[in-house]
Amino acid sequence: MKKFIRVLVFSMLISMNLLTVSHARSIFETLSKTSSQTSSQTSTQTSSTTSYKTVDGFYMVETDSYLNTVEPSTVVLPEEFREMAVDGYSLVYNDEFIPAEITLNKNIMSITPSGSLKDGATYQVRIFAGDDSRYAVNLKAYNLKSIDFSRETVVKIPANPEKGFNYPYYLVIPRNADKSEIKRLIVEPNNSGMVSDVLDLHAELAKAGVTGASQSGWVSEMLQIPALMPVFPRPLQEWWDNYYHTLSREVMLQTTGDGVRVDLQLIAMIKDAQELLAANGLEVEKKVFMTGFSASGQFVNRFTVLHPEWVKAVFAGGFTMYPAESIDGNILYFPLGIADIKEIAGKEFNLEEYKKVAQFVFTGDLDRNDRIVETEEDYNAYDAKVMYNLYKTEDCMIIWKTKERLINDLGFGENFQFHIYEGIGHGIPSAASHDILEFFMKNNGDEIVKINAHKDAGYWNPEELPKPIR
Known part of the structure; x- marks a missing residue:
């Protein structure tokens, strides 16, 4: 007492x-x-x-x-x-x-x-x-004492500035991951879809996503491979300069604060997760699968251009960045292209590694989100002018087909597959749940393989889901 x-x-x-x-x-x-x-x-x-x-x-x-x-x-x-x-x-x-x-x-x-x-x-x-x-x-x-491969393990890894990341990340190890013949991480940048200064909110949304509500959660469960999702902020304060979820130009140019070079922080998280898995008996390949949609799709597009040596294959909604310094006389600065990549990333564009990355990018035929206008958070007036010069229209389907043509003209047609799902706007179609599994399974080896993707956005047949080799 x-x-x-x-x-x-x-x-x-x-x-x-x-x-x-x-x-x-x-x-x-x-x-x-x-x-x-x-x-x-x-x-x-x-x-x-x-x-x-x-x-x-x-x-x-x-x-x-x-x-x-x-x-x-x-x-x-x-x-x-x-x-x-x-x-x-x-x-x-x-x-x-x-x-x-x-x-x-x-x-x-x-x-x-x-x-x-x-x-x-x-x-x-x-x-x-x-x-x-x-x-x-x-x-x-x-952080993780041991892995019981007889059940799913979900662990939140805290920020570790000493290892190079100032924000936490979630790691999901699905049941029987040790028995899967696919030994890779699936990585998806978090996309909260809202602004908030409360990092715990973004953490809860990231956890919900990577444990099943996102494409990475689905791939992890079905292919029995570990999934990683960072918890990057999307603050309300000065949100236009802090759109971490797209890896915007303003974000890449930050020199102070916890948000400096979140692209390198993601690499540090990947390394940490790979070391953690290896210490618990699960060795995975260096190169990862990446997926994302909308804001996180932009992040994946840009990250792959900056760091192709870390990426094996990409399945993403949207396409925004060209692996080129200019097109038709239009200089492409980041995030449209690589004209100033040395200034932005401190490194040259790795063309050899980029051509090894298999990329499936998609949109919906009713999606009107592919705008070519100046935005507070992503594109400046110069970017908007360049996009209009390239596309000469605001019709999103014409813009999408022009993007595909330009990628082919630049010599990247072999490793890109552009696709349009019919009957959906700005969203992830159920048909993509079929296609993402097939795409990653077929692009786990040395060859880049294109798939026969479904056209009907609403297509869903559990009996036709591909069975991974275990």
Whole structure:
């Protein structure tokens, strides 16, 4: 009871800015240590059912449990904790308090950190019992401790600036991924479809997408390959200069803040995921499958031009960037082309690798989103003028067919397949669920293979879904 009162009083003083957290911690543990020393006989009797080693006045509790770096963790304590009266808890790392919600139901403890924990670091949970005895549990934190291939695993990997990414990402390892003969990641940039300064909102939408509501989730489930989706922001504040979901010019030119070079951050995430999978017995190829639609389709188009050495095959809704410096005398600056790619990306265009990437790009015959006008978030006045010079119309179907012709004229017809789904506007047709599986399965090897894609956007026949070789 005395510790409960102390916790209550200290919490009130901290909230009133009359006491710092570190000062409160020092006073609290000094008082607790004194209490435990004066009642050591009682503490020993309370702990008599288990033999504990004592360190710094704490009974050390052994457990096989561990912490997840971002998600709630469950820790199984010895049976005697079922009936134990507990006044409070704390989570500590390197002798510093870590904000976390900790609850105890019988002998099952739930720990939810308010922020991300450090992968591989050891934390200590301290338990203050009502009889003034104190317990400590050392727990190691993991992004992913192990993979159970008998079931699906969904893990959120926290931001890791030391490894090159300032935002988290989701990794899904489907059931039987170890048995699939296709050993690649499927990567889809997140596309929230809305602006918000709350990154957790974009994280929830990304999780929903990669676990089944997106094309990458579908491919992951059906082909039994791991899927990765980053959690890039799409802020409300100054949204026109921060359209990360399309990999816009303004985004690529940022020099300060967490959003600098999100293209390189995605590569860092891919490397991290590949290392994590390899450490758990699943080796995957360096080159990835990529998919996206609308904003994320633009991201994929642009990323593939910038970094073709990382991409095996693309299945994307929309096409916006040409692998050329100019067409018909029109200089194509990023994001229309590669005239200033060295300035934008710090590297030359890799023509050899780009020609190895199989690309299926699609639109709907009722889609009116392929505009050739200046926009606040993506195209400037010069871009709009160039697009009009190239297409000479605002008819989206004529624009699409012109794009296909220009790609063929540039010499990339062998690795591109343009397709129009009939009977759909700006959306992903159910027929694409057939075609994306067939396309990736047939373009997993050395040859670039075009498929006989469905025309009817509404086509769906589960009996005709391709069966991957396992």
